[in-house]
Amino acid sequence: MSEEARARDNLVATGKSLFDRGLTFGSTGNLSLRLDDGSWLMTPTNASLGALDPARLSKLDPEGRHVGGDAPTKEAFLHVEMYRQRCDARAVVHLHSTHSVAVSVLADIDPADVLPPITAYYVMRVGTLPLVPYYPPGDPALAGAVSALASRHHAVLLANHGPVVAGTSLEAATHATEELEETARLFLLLRGQAIRTLTPDQVAELRRRFG
Numbered sequence: 001m002s003e004e005a006r007a008r009d010n011l012v013a014t015g016k017s018l019f020d021r022g023l024t025f026g027s028t029g030n031l032s033l034r035l036d037d038g039s040w041l042m043t044p045t046n047a048s049l050g051a052l053d054p055a056r057l058s059k060l061d062p063e064g065r066h067v068g069g070d071a072p073t074k075e076a077f078l079h080v081e082m083y084r085q086r087c088d089a090r091a092v093v094h095l096h097s098t099h100s101v102a103v104s105v106l107a108d109i110d111p112a113d114v115l116p117p118i119t120a121y122y123v124m125r126v127g128t129l130p131l132v133p134y135y136p137p138g139d140p141a142l143a144g145a146v147s148a149l150a151s152r153h154h155a156v157l158l159a160n161h162g163p164v165v166a167g168t169s170l171e172a173a174t175h176a177t178e179e180l181e182e183t184a185r186l187f188l189l190l191r192g193q194a195i196r197t198l199t200p201d202q203v204a205e206l207r208r209r210f211g
């Protein structure tokens, strides 16, 4: 099986897994994957992640031009910007996962780092999570706003919208997005309670050990 055929099957299986577990809904969310030759496969606009067709996935050439399949997600420019800023990125995941969206709406979160270091796994998979100011979905200005943050952060949270996470593989990007969602859920569960987060020394040690 060719690299591209495997990548198409991987995108379809990942979309179905995320959708079936309620991590995104209706036709929300979009996924992309970079192939060895620098071209991209992306989910089409208005497609349910639960019912993707491998033959209809959108293909973009290395310059970001749509060259095959259905019209790409309206966030294609946002995905391309994440790859531009992160040369090791091989996949980008954007979801409307409920708890992450809920946190993105809170008035009192720190826009420089939205979630506290509650667990080691969160620090290892996500690290710091900046909030990108609100723009309407598909607004090209979103790429500029994300661009400034993406070189330093592989995960960002779009205000009143949802997470965008890059990874060195689709599996890595998906695991990080799921960890972000679970940590957002814990954060909301613990709100109003006195909690112990990891200390700055504990966070620094995790960064030393797990990069």
Ligand SMILES: O=C(O)[C@@H](O)C(=O)COP(=O)(O)O
Pocket: 027, 028, 029, 030, 043, 044, 045, 046, 047, 072, 073, 074, 075, 094, 096, 137, 138
């Ligand atoms: O929130 C939106 O409209 C988009 O960011 C989204 O999640 C789904 O849009 P398409 O990928 O264009 O279907």
Ligand SMILES: [Zn+2]
Pocket: 028, 029, 094, 095, 096, 137, 161, 162
């Ligand atoms: Zn969206």
